[in-house]
Amino acid sequence: MDTSFFLAWINAIATAVQAERDHLTQLDAAIGDADHGANLDRGFAAVRQALTDAPPQTPGAVLTAAGSALIRKVGGASGPLYGTAFRQMGRSLGDAAEITPEALAAGLEAALAGIQKLGGAAEGDKTLVDALAPAVRALGRAVQDGTKLTDALAATEAAAQEGARATVPLEARKGRASYLGPRSVGHEDPGAASTVLIFAALREAAGQA
Amino acid sequence: MDTSFFLAWINAIATAVQAERDHLTQLDAAIGDADHGANLDRGFAAVRQALTDAPPQTPGAVLTAAGSALIRKVGGASGPLYGTAFRQMGRSLGDAAEITPEALAAGLEAALAGIQKLGGAAEGDKTLVDALAPAVRALGRAVQDGTKLTDALAATEAAAQEGARATVPLEARKGRASYLGPRSVGHEDPGAASTVLIFAALREAAGQA
């Protein structure tokens, strides 16, 4: 996976977030403050702009730039969290020009660690970690098993999807939804839903590559 | 017509205003500020209270006390206008113990004159004057013709009713409805509607006497 692969991924995320903007916002209206779609759409539009204005030359630089743009433009909880995730992943990829599946898996592990260090959420707290953590584990396993990349990424997306769905019955302990206590039960976490979009975009990018 | 006749009249007005409170308010909502029913209901409740607290001994005193209570408790445009009307009528009746139809007609003329002096409205301005003036004229004619009192009061009520209905197509030149300009057209004036109640109550009181 080269620089253009990662540019394609980011692009696919931006497209998906724009298409799902209202859906994400509606999820956030139920247990948050009705801005998750608007936040990410604004953020990934800024990411696209940043990548056009100063095209990065390595996969790591693409992700670092994307993360920085998210931190600069999103605000809210998801801005620093996703921003840190992309920046940590970018740092983990270093300045390699070509990324192996193993490096991709390690990068996503770094992203997860970054989010958890910053936000302090564990699995089961009904946050995007509930989609991200199983996806990262699924990718790690698939890569270890030598699964073909497109299959590995399909499994990753499926794991994220399942993790997101599994947030529905949970009571939130982190983020705004936690204010609702038991009333947060019965709704999908918006951040988990946007994490699914990120992994769907990754599979898509791999399918086109 | 003796003191108890006038007490019965006032009582009948209070009952009618209470029953028609919402209707009067809805008329006022269309071209005013949605309080005419509440205003008059508050006012005639206070009138009832005043007449119970200190029972007046003559017809004139009944009307003067009623007018004073309206001025003290209603506020708005209708409070001083109706209050002045009853006070002027009370003054016109003097301290007679028994009121003739002629004196009644003269009293209502005084009421009309009081309202017009205070409010400056002419017929056709889409106010309660549009119901009051033709009613006063009808009573004067009937009394002059020697019509039986109950018939005379039925004609008076009919004239008020017709006058009220005739306010519908008018454009208001006085009161709040005048702010609407041409948009006041097509609605019955709430004050004209309450004037009809007053004459209906008068006919009722005569029917029971």
Next chain:
Amino acid sequence: MKKLINSVDAVVTDTLRGIAAAHPSLRVDVENKVIYRADAPHQGKVGLVSGGGSGHEPLHGGFVGYGMLDAACPGEVFTSPVPDQMIEASKGVDGGAGVLHIVKNYTGDVLNFEMAAELCADEGIEVASVLVNDDVAVQDSLYTAGRRGTGATLFVEKIAGALAETGAPLAEVARVAKEVNERSRSFGVALTAGTVPAAGRPTFELPDTEIELGIGIHGEPGRTRTSHREAREIARLALDAIDDDVALSGDTLVLLNGMGGTPLMELYIVYAEVAAYLEEKGARAVRSLVGNYVTSLDMQGFSVSVCRLTDELTRLWDAPVETPGLRWGR
């Protein structure tokens, strides 16, 4: 209807209890429905009394205090107060220099204040009255009730109050009050109608795509209805109406007033357009207020009032004031 009230009949009394509890600088006669400066009357100072229907808070009770009103008489919701209240208030604030009645031009207010003024005269209190009629949405003529009094009432109360505080005589205070009114114009726009508690539902219905132009402060519908549009264009419609009536120029005092249910954010958005419009016309908003001052229950919308200033009016506007609703310089 969903309101924070105890009962429809108690709204005015309960509001007065709240005002009394919140503002030790005021003395509230809940039974007679009069709000006084706690330290009224002031010997030798002209007393300022205003009043009108409730539902316009902070007008008038929120403008009682140093440098503004000496007393306010709240009527029932959207219903002018009764003469008894005005007489009581006038007696309570008369410091021997007479009393100025500030009356918004509505038939009810005018009639009740007129009756009160007559009865005050009978009791030996000198009363002068000023009529506020700033609303350009209403066509004025000899044969109609004339223009409504709306936002400019605040200008009149503040500026006349400042002059009264200097010990000026009644005729002078009345003169400046009239001058402020003559130099002021207002226009209002509604996005939704307010709900009178006793009526239980909005005074008029507006679809989501329409707004009312030329509304007053009593929930009466406006002169015309038009399609909802950008804040910029709505501000322009309002200011065009004012500018058509009297050309906007020079230094002005601007009140961008919320009708009660509109958030401050939106008022600032409109104010940005108002300031830009004035500049285009070669006028300048050298003094301004943005917020809820002369409201209409929970109505959504705004009114804009412009007073063309003179040096005297600017100086009096800047003079110290200390009321619940307006406070500076002290």
Next chain:
Amino acid sequence: MKKLINSVDAVVTDTLRGIAAAHPSLRVDVENKVIYRADAPHQGKVGLVSGGGSGHEPLHGGFVGYGMLDAACPGEVFTSPVPDQMIEASKGVDGGAGVLHIVKNYTGDVLNFEMAAELCADEGIEVASVLVNDDVAVQDSLYTAGRRGTGATLFVEKIAGALAETGAPLAEVARVAKEVNERSRSFGVALTAGTVPAAGRPTFELPDTEIELGIGIHGEPGRTRTSHREAREIARLALDAIDDDVALSGDTLVLLNGMGGTPLMELYIVYAEVAAYLEEKGARAVRSLVGNYVTSLDMQGFSVSVCRLTDELTRLWDAPVETPGLRWGR
């Protein structure tokens, strides 16, 4: 959705343009979205910076001025600002005595302010932070995000601002800010939900017969829904929640805060009940504010905040302040 805006995307910028036009005492950097005191920085004075999502006006921009904040950073509607804004603001107000960040406890605000504080430290600006978390509607625990910051933010900004004005060092200003927060509790009630411009419809639906208890200021639904009832009982529900958390007694400062769409009349009606409740408990509201201060767009409802005063806090509360939203003593 019917709002006075030019476009959904421009609400924050247009609001800033309006604030800039209305308040010459402020310097507004519309592009970087920072509102400064026009005369910042003050040499030797601790700089106070706060910020948070837009839609809560006058919080925070309306509290920039003498005796309160030196700068405010508005985020998008209901979205915390970004670190760049906070860094810019901190640089702009640092007079060499360090900067206090006043942060409402929301994950987004906390994370963004944390990042900003780190980057400020890198640039040699001393930063202390105080977290406001006064909302008793939220169950607090080690494993959750903790309590929200709501109305008490105003108390913290006013009192810390007054102390900073005396030239007190950063540690002292941070100490008093924390003390105010610890002594304050809030609870909110909604009659209707607000509408985020970008979402286009109310965040939640409430039937005409129900109210939400324990709402925050971001349109999030509350903890429980109950039947609508008299203002007296609703006030009691709110104060019971506070009193259960920390017994109400002694002299208190009370904020009866409107959520943006509720008229002042109703706020006074609720305040009368709040004052009566406190008296029943043997506490007293010796200082109070009634009005729209920490809002949630056009939401209808109120929040009540109570701070148990000390002599020091009372003195600092009474100290002069001159901001668009709060002004006395000058």
